[in-house]
Amino acid sequence: MVDFNRVALIIFDCDGVLVDSEGIAARVMAEHVTALGWPMTLLQCQQAFKGLSLARCGVLIEKQLSITLPDTFFSDLQRQTFACFSEELTAITGVEALLQSLRIPCCVASSGYFDKLAVTLEKTSLAGYFDQRVYSAEQVANGKPAPDLFLFAAAQMQVDAERCLVVEDSLPGVEAALAAGMQVIGYDEVGTGELSVKASEVVQTMAQLQQRLATAGLVQQ
Incomplete structure (x- = not known):
């Protein structure tokens, strides 16, 4: 107590x-990560990344897929997330x-x-x-x-x-x-x-x- x-x-x-x-951001993140080749639902995205910084999420994604993230990954992710926030948050x-x-x-x-x-x-x-x-x-x-x-x-x-x-x-x-x-x-x-x-x-x-x-x-x- x-x-x-x-x-x-x-x-x-x-x-x-x-x-x-959380739900909005996880939905958008799941879409972007799935597009990279790591199939992910909203729930799976929350379980994998909830509470972590974007930098830490990037490290985990790169490790999982053995890739270097595209230079525009986070800017594209942020743009779509902010657009959804403006409508739903x-x-x-x-x-x-x-x-x-x-x-x-x-x-x-x-x-x-x-x-x-x-x-x-x-x-x-x-x-x-x-x-x-x-x-x-x-x-x-x-x-x-x-x-x-x-x-x-x-x-x-x-x-x-x-x-x-x-x-x-x-x-x-x-x-x-x-x-x-x-x-x-x-x-x-x-x-x-x-x-x-x-x-x-x-x-x-x-x-x-x-x-x-x-x-x-x-x-x-």
Whole structure:
């Protein structure tokens, strides 16, 4: 269980925690990877790449297919993904109410690159809740499941790692938070149970998370 009494900062992952982008991005990625010769469904794509940076995904694809990715692979992937975001992307249900009620600082630490973060947070009207407090895997040597990104975010926010609470929806993200010495709540909307093995706690809705934070007076009633 989370010790909320020592929480001074909440670090949110973005994709799948703040914005409902996982399914959209995985669908587009699966199409592009399949076109390269690695047949992949949306579900298989999520299982293979969820929580990882694009750079890490590229390494795995090249290893699987024994190829060097085309120079335009990521730019083409991003172009189609952003086009789909503009039509389909929404915020995770209940997350805006949670952000409005928070009494302590929060920030974003995502495997996504800054251009993607800007698009998704603006599209869902969540950018204003974080201002410049958005950190990306672009800024560190090693992405999740390494602890680098979360430690970097904590340092930028001037909060000790042990006083940070991470909200994550992927196993690499949970592992990264634990490696950083932080408490972590798994957001498992579908109820797979995968995160419960390692996360301090697991919730399935943002309303549940808000209720848990309320027990320690970390949100306004």
